[in-house]
Amino acid sequence: MTTDTKRNFKVVGTRPNRPDGVDKVTGRAMYGADATAPGMLWGKVLRSPHPHAEIVSIDTSEAMKLPGVQAVVTGADFGDPESLFVSDVQEHCMAKDRVYYDGHAVAAVAATSASTAAKALKLIKIVYKPLPHVTDVDAAFAHGAPVIMHHRAFEILPPGTSANATNFCEFGHGDLHEGFAKADLIVERSFRTAATHQGYIEPNACLASYSSDGRADLWCCTQGHYHVRDLCAQIMGMEAAQLRVTASEIGGGFGGKTSIYVEPVALMLSKKSGRPVKMVMSREEVFRATGPTISSSMDVKIGMTKDGRMTAGQAVIRASGGAWPSGTMEMGAQAAFACYDMPAVKTIGWNVLTNRPKESAYRAPGAPTAIFGVESVIDEMSQKLGLDPLEVRILNAADAGTLSSYGPTFNQIGLKATLEAAKNHPHYKAPLGPNQARGLSCGFWFNFGGNTSVSLAVNTDGTVNITEGNPDIGGSRASIGMMAAEELGIPFADVRTIIGDTASIGHNDTTDGSRVTFAVGLATIRAARDAIQKMCHRAAQIWDIDPDAVEWEDGAAKPSGPNAGQFPPMTIKEIAANAFRTGGPIAGHHEVNADGAGVSFGVHIADVEVDPETAHTLIKRYTVFQDAGKAVHPSYVEGQMQGGAVQGIGWALNEEYIYGADGRLQNAGFLDYRIPVASDLPMIDAVILEIPNPGHPYGVRGVGETGIVPPLAAVANAVTRAVGTRMTDLPISPPKIMAAKAAAGK
Amino acid sequence: MKSIHVSATVNGDAVEFICAPDESLLDVLRNRLGLTGAKEGCGTGDCGACSVTLDGRLVCSCLVLGAEAEGATVGTIEGIADGDTLHPLQQSFIDHAALQCGICTPGILVAAKSLLEKNPNPTDTEVRYWLAGNLCRCTGYDKIIYAVQDAAKKMRSA
């Protein structure tokens, strides 16, 4: 793979209007809850009020008799999938014989109106036998904790480990003992982070239509309709080809719409009733019963010379991904020290089960909380040693050739360039007012490639239709079209990109891992090159010369040299117009398991103002620096950086899942689950760096996830410096700040 | 329960509908009138995705009963453009990439239009406080503020 970094891009790097823009500003765009079908029923779910209980009996007979009720479904209607992973997903969607969290689905009804369905739920009689519960990660890890599920541990764990522990991992290199011995200063500190939710404004919704010949259509808002198809097909006992899933426009996902929740329930209700079934989760259901992040507690220990050079680093992360095993802490353990060149480093991760819903990804899963701990300790050590915290980062920053803390050796990466940009930016030197302080943090995300299929059709008028299979969560339709236009040498306006359903093209991995601009872009470029090759062949045919003597430039085929022939360039329009006479329709395609994604580093600087008497905290100024490799559409790259930063600010200051002693979720709504509102924030300045990724033809790196990683520590470090005592417990709410100040005697 | 017959004006058109007494105006718009531009993000008046105007006043349609629309004028996102000519706010949002997933966009456009009708020259702070009831999870609000201000500027000089 060669990356053309010196290329004079004509389309990539510009800011054309997005193709779905008009639909979205007029209300025409169709999201998950916007579809209807003739004869449609409304489905509703009955959910457990207990955090942990045996289901002794379910009596749906009265519900079935209510006029308008067409079907009722419980766990007994579902089979036993072979795959343990699918079985866990299925059980999360509909309980079998036990409920594992407050809000766990136990039954569902389809009726001719939503209000009838709601009435029917009240007629379902369920007898529960409550069991002891545990919702706190450290409590679940301790001896004597109620056991949530037996025999779910992935590895042989050390004897005496809690029965709730399921996953364990360890990464690192070097000799820690020797490393700490070399340090002039060692700091050990513990941190806790609450679970948060992706907070997408569109609740999960779907419309399922199962027909009696065993075929089904499913419309849903999702980040990955192929994954939905695979999961639902296995759950329903169908073959993949018989289930066609169409992805609606999606009203936010951020990793939270990478699994299924109401979809298999809607399919089963449709199967039993013989009619289409629409299911829309309420906001309360979204909080109680979709997938939030892990909650965590971690211990970090770092050794540093008096000049600021890290000699050793260690982190132990205890995470809980709810009542089913979760591997997220592995990514946290890998990411924790990834920004730094560590002579000796060891990160350990544990996952324990708790009576909470099954975790889902949220932008760089595992990394924000892990890096929060490490960046907080680095900040504390910078303070104690009297060193500039940015210089300390630069001194230790990973670079090309660094053996990373999680194994691979980095090639060209952008962290140092990002840090230098931050150092030279006016924000870093701007004076601070009373009660104000500044904090910073680095951040990192691996980014992924993955399985991708793209088809590119050249219409007879020379315009181009691209069919790809990745729901557009950030403007990727535009970026994909731009890359095709760039490669073909035609105007962006001549390209239209659509997202096909699962029956239209080959498999596509989910829109996650910041993979789409990289992997789908790469596949699109190759599909365009495939089409170009075919069009060159058509031109060669018309000119009666060797196809190898034809090349493509600026949207036209031309002889590659004077010896090939004296023909004027033949444009895409001319070739397309003659397609049927030269062999038939022209299309290019590409299928790949894309490799070579480039990591994306970022640095954030946050200025906060903390009221000394009430601890009310305001973000006064915020700048995001991030390496995008190559920014295909700079406005969308900025959008990802700004959006991720604001989510991280919410995570740092206000957002948390609050469970009571009774194991029930207390804040299942936007009133008390507090995401940032417009008046909470200043402008978020975004500075894009471009250190090309050698693994992509244009140098593209994924950018979607890194932005949520630095804000947790950037804000915590700023508040810490404002109040004079280290904040270690997220979210940093005003009562916690006042309590910390009082405890520190301030 | 017995349904209620309501006559109202929606986006300038006379409409009639029947609804349950406890049915929200949002559900009426979406499920009975086919106007799915207003979205339900929360159902409790905390997110603004269902914003409409009721007799010229910005409200959450999830907090209004369909029955309360009797004799009233309702304005939704579907009524903001003039035929196929976008309102300056709509065009500005596209030009400034002020939307990513777009789910909050109809509510924000209805709210922003209402603001500029009352205050054609707001400060950034006034825009932010006016829009505090419109949650956006994708953009961080940054480009939204730019887009509203740019549209306001264009509308003042029109």
Added chain:
Amino acid sequence: MRYVAATTAEEASALLAAETGLAKVLGGGTDILVQMRAGMVEPALLVDIKKIPGLREIKSEAGGFRIGAGVSGAELMRHSAFATTWPGALEGFNLIGSTQVQGRATMAGNLCNASPAGDAVPGLVAAGATVRIQGPKGQRDCPIEDVPVSPGKTSLAKGEFITSIFLPAKPARTGDAYLRFIPRTEMDIAVASAGVCLTFDASGTCTAARVALGAVAPTVIVAHDAAKTLIGTKVDAAALDALQAAATALARPISDKRGTADYRRETVGVLARRAAQIAKTRAGA
């Protein structure tokens, strides 16, 4: 459920009194519709009062203002005479929810919802407001602080509802203010709040004071002992310190998902002091 848009106050009162099931008043709907949706309340009858003549009017009366129970925050905010006379009472009301919620929410609704943290209440209490109540036997008035009795409960009898809120003529050299603490900048329920109204004489001495504390007890606290710390003083730093301490001492908060008791106790004192400073400035003292 039945929905009726009453055309007179007497009709509304009769409907509410006659209903054997649960009957509720519909004003702005910003509390009741949320509660209905959450299944917390299932009325058999909803009586919409907004079409009753006068309930959406703001009238001058005896030097003060009578505000119909159906008047929304957005409407009251645009009444410049009221806004300049009672800015503290108004700012409390206008802090409720979003712009959209302000398009519907009413002071009477906020009061009768009887949340300990209702933003409209402390400012109205400090201003000495009264409510006019329509019942099956006719009308009666009562001080605003007598309406809420415990969270979610009012002193109104069956068939009674509020038709208007009256703010008296404002004495000369009087200023009022309302402050609340919320973690964000908008959209939150008050964690602690304080409404203060101060009257001064020509020498700059405080002759009358009312202090109301919100979200630190089951209902609003009419903080007489806190008000006493200001009367007879020039509301200088020492008096303000005494006010702060008195407000903190009177608070009886709980710890819940929105804040700890310790935090609320301390913060309400700070807010009372800051609100008093603003009220003093507004009084021109």
